[in-house]
Amino acid sequence: xPMKVSAKARYLALLICVQLMVIVLMYREGxxxxxxxxxxxxxxxxxxxxxxxxxxxxxxxxxxxxxxxxRPLGGENELLPCPAASPYLGGPIQVSFPKExxxxxxxxxxxxxxxxxKYKPPDCESSHSTAIIIPHRNRxxxxxxxxxxxxxxxxxxxxxxxxxxxxxxxxxxxxxxKLLNVGFKEAMKEADWICLFCHDVDLIPEDxxxxxxxxxxxxxxxxxxxxxxYKLPYRTYFGGxxxxxxxxxxxxxxxxxxxxxxxxxxxxxxxxxYLNGMMIVRPxxxxxxxxxxxxxxxxxxxxxxxxxxxxxxxxRSWKDDGMNSLQYVLLSKQHLPLYTxxxxxxxxxxxxxxxx
Ligand SMILES: *[C@@H]1O[C@H](CO)[C@@H](O)[C@H](O)[C@H]1NC(C)=O
Ligand SMILES: *[C@@H]1O[C@H](CO)[C@@H](O)[C@H](O)[C@H]1NC(C)=O
Ligand SMILES: *[C@@H]1O[C@H](CO)[C@@H](O)[C@H](O)[C@H]1NC(C)=O
Ligand SMILES: *[C@@H]1O[C@H](CO)[C@@H](O)[C@H](O)[C@H]1NC(C)=O
Numbered sequence: 001x002p003m004k005v006s007a008k009a010r011y012l013a014l015l016i017c018v019q020l021m022v023i024v025l026m027y028r029e030g031x032x033x034x035x036x037x038x039x040x041x042x043x044x045x046x047x048x049x050x051x052x053x054x055x056x057x058x059x060x061x062x063x064x065x066x067x068x069x070x071r072p073l074g075g076e077n078e079l080l081p082c083p084a085a086s087p088y089l090g091g092p093i094q095v096s097f098p099k100e101x102x103x104x105x106x107x108x109x110x111x112x113x114x115x116x117x118k119y120k121p122p123d124c125e126s127s128h129s130t131a132i133i134i135p136h137r138n139r140x141x142x143x144x145x146x147x148x149x150x151x152x153x154x155x156x157x158x159x160x161x162x163x164x165x166x167x168x169x170x171x172x173x174x175x176x177x178k179l180l181n182v183g184f185k186e187a188m189k190e191a192d193w194i195c196l197f198c199h200d201v202d203l204i205p206e207d208x209x210x211x212x213x214x215x216x217x218x219x220x221x222x223x224x225x226x227x228x229x230y231k232l233p234y235r236t237y238f239g240g241x242x243x244x245x246x247x248x249x250x251x252x253x254x255x256x257x258x259x260x261x262x263x264x265x266x267x268x269x270x271x272x273x274y275l276n277g278m279m280i281v282r283p284x285x286x287x288x289x290x291x292x293x294x295x296x297x298x299x300x301x302x303x304x305x306x307x308x309x310x311x312x313x314x315x316r317s318w319k320d321d322g323m324n325s326l327q328y329v330l331l332s333k334q335h336l337p338l339y340t341x342x343x344x345x346x347x348x349x350x351x352x353x354x355x356x
Contacts, residue, residue: 059092071122082124117163117339131193133183174301177255177265223288239266253322264307
């Protein structure tokens, strides 16, 4: 009898040793998530690998119940203030990208959206007003999907809003931060927006309780993207979707104008925020969820090799580079049914030249 037990124990010990070695090897390869999962199995005798997406079945159609929002018969004059929490919020949203979607379809499903992509709740007086600023070039398909989700998403939140697409003309390297500065300036010319949402064209929010309103400090909203395993990639990350009030925006002198190409500008903006005594706030990690539309790396938006040099200088440069040094040529402004298209020549690294 004792003989048998010790053989069994030795066998078990061997098994555990092998498993531990596998774990160490995997850890060294950097697949920490898989290791955590394995440890979970050893520890609790099995966990659900679908934990992260456990509410997928609860996710609903973003257009569900939108038809409940209608203009009351009495006329517009005596609208009551909107309630503190919108009754139309539905939580998790189901997101997919059907090829056959058209802008015409998006327009048909959002009858209360007016020229330039603007909206006010027809049934109550909202105290919020948010401008969505989307830097853009050659991403018409992504834009179509974003508009399909964003319009009903914002209507469920009972906001006054407007959508501005800032289109970089010409073929010179893309400059996201400068386009956002242009968007800020052009949007503020049209209305006294309280809140500005800087929004990448390829990120779709997956929970309508992630409010598109501003806070006492600048807010980073896209904290859990599917691309990063629904986690923040690093602590000061400020890219993707972020929100500032007009005052906060001007306090940091807007965004840098000199980051051409991919990367760095969001870290510069984060530095500006901290240098001005503010901090970055975030929604709950269960709400700040986004799905990224997959695409190849853009031509004309290659990684910016100078970004680390530039970042090192932010502390000295932010006062001179930003809204107070912004130069561009407005080429056209179209109030389209679902958005305002602002097309600009933002020049190149060598300066501003009129595009031909
Ligand atoms: C899933 O739903 C439950 C109950 O509704 C909630 O407590 C939990 O936070 C949700 N999880 C995610 C990932 O949204
Ligand atoms: C949507 O409508 C259904 C039934 O018509 C209702 O059960 C549900 O609570 C509504 N959801 C919202 C978010 O209004
Ligand atoms: C940009 O590139 C496209 C194709 O690569 C070309 O047809 C177009 O003329 C270029 N535009 C400018 C302003 O150089
Ligand atoms: C915006 O307008 C410009 C100039 O008319 C046009 O070339 C561009 O395709 C438009 N972009 C979008 C996204 O509508």
